[in-house]
Amino acid sequence: MPPLIFRKGLDLKHEVVGVLAESYHSELVQHIKESDFRFQSGRLEVRLASEFGFCYGVDRAVDYAYQTRKRFPDRTVFLTGEIIHNPHVNDQLRAQGIRFLSDPGESIDALNSDDVVILPAFGVTIELLNTLQDRGCTMVDTTCGSVLNVWKNVKRYAEGGFTSIIHGKYRHEETRATASQALLAGRGHYLVVLNEDEAAFVCGYIRGQQPISSREFLSRFEHAVSEGFDPTRDLQRIGCANQTTMLSSESLKIGEMFRAAMRDRYGEEDLDARFRAFDTICSATQDRQDAVIALLAEHPPDLMIVLGGYNSSNTCNLAKICSGRVPTYHIASPDGLVSADVIRHKPAGEAREATTTGWLPAGRVSVGLTSGASTPDNLVGAAIRRLEELSAM
Numbered sequence: 001m002p003p004l005i006f007r008k009g010l011d012l013k014h015e016v017v018g019v020l021a022e023s024y025h026s027e028l029v030q031h032i033k034e035s036d037f038r039f040q041s042g043r044l045e046v047r048l049a050s051e052f053g054f055c056y057g058v059d060r061a062v063d064y065a066y067q068t069r070k071r072f073p074d075r076t077v078f079l080t081g082e083i084i085h086n087p088h089v090n091d092q093l094r095a096q097g098i099r100f101l102s103d104p105g106e107s108i109d110a111l112n113s114d115d116v117v118i119l120p121a122f123g124v125t126i127e128l129l130n131t132l133q134d135r136g137c138t139m140v141d142t143t144c145g146s147v148l149n150v151w152k153n154v155k156r157y158a159e160g161g162f163t164s165i166i167h168g169k170y171r172h173e174e175t176r177a178t179a180s181q182a183l184l185a186g187r188g189h190y191l192v193v194l195n196e197d198e199a200a201f202v203c204g205y206i207r208g209q210q211p212i213s214s215r216e217f218l219s220r221f222e223h224a225v226s227e228g229f230d231p232t233r234d235l236q237r238i239g240c241a242n243q244t245t246m247l248s249s250e251s252l253k254i255g256e257m258f259r260a261a262m263r264d265r266y267g268e269e270d271l272d273a274r275f276r277a278f279d280t281i282c283s284a285t286q287d288r289q290d291a292v293i294a295l296l297a298e299h300p301p302d303l304m305i306v307l308g309g310y311n312s313s314n315t316c317n318l319a320k321i322c323s324g325r326v327p328t329y330h331i332a333s334p335d336g337l338v339s340a341d342v343i344r345h346k347p348a349g350e351a352r353e354a355t356t357t358g359w360l361p362a363g364r365v366s367v368g369l370t371s372g373a374s375t376p377d378n379l380v381g382a383a384i385r386r387l388e389e390l391s392a393m
């Protein structure tokens, strides 16, 4: 019998709606949303961005995970890895007995047709999907529609003989999944570029300005290209795409950099035949980035708190936007607000957590607050209560 794949939920939404609200909703946050996104308590003012927190894709993925547990109470339910990049949500799922294939001691080789596997919002590689199918597992696919849209574009690139240039992090699950789609039965190629610096390097190569060999090129992008990638051959026709959660301004700029490089190399008349681009930043990411930019412009706060997992790409990008304009603290959870003097946070662009003292100014203070697409409202509410407590000390 072919494996069963649920792609549209399991018809149990009404049965999990209560527990989801209990686990992730916040009355306080709801109240603040209804009060023009502003909260005042004593000397503290908190301004929330007009868009923050759970996006439609995460909402759906978490909903389906709870439905899965409900539908298969007697079967072992696995996630391929983190369902989203938020430790609180992942811990809640673990507490329900859902196991993570990425945990030590777990193995795909041990799965069989009795097992149920949930695929995360950012999707899985074709290779992993095939393995799960071969093992006969029942699957619940929560891949977000916006990720599927990226896949559609890179598949088109491959069909047309274009190499996909993916603006993203080559280790990120979504980018790995997208890259696998760009291969299209071995016919396509991909190159992942992380930022403008890497894009500028590749553009220089396209223009013939980099006096380097293919081998040197490949050593720089060792883990970020498809097998057998030949920069001389595979950069002649390119299509740009991106991980859905990148900084949209950077993605657009990178697209323009590649367009200019191809024009310089092959001429305007050949551009259509050699260059394609689609903006595949998802609307939820775009809305959250736009909202925080608006907050900083309309109600400039004394400092920003950005709440979300340190490995959450969209949260890191929100922190990056804010940090250029105002003191910004990216905290993984409300626990990061250690005291009125001490905060534990990840500085934008750095890999490690830092501890900073003297972060909360004396006197009246306005704090801007936003959270990543994988951060539930109850954590935002808890952070606001903690800010209230600390400012009252």
Ligand code: SF4
Pocket (backbone or CB within 6 Å): 055, 056, 057, 058, 121, 122, 144, 145, 146, 147, 244, 245, 282, 283, 284, 285, 314, 373
């Ligand atoms: S961040 Fe965007 S692509 Fe990712 S799950 Fe949310 S809506 Fe979907």
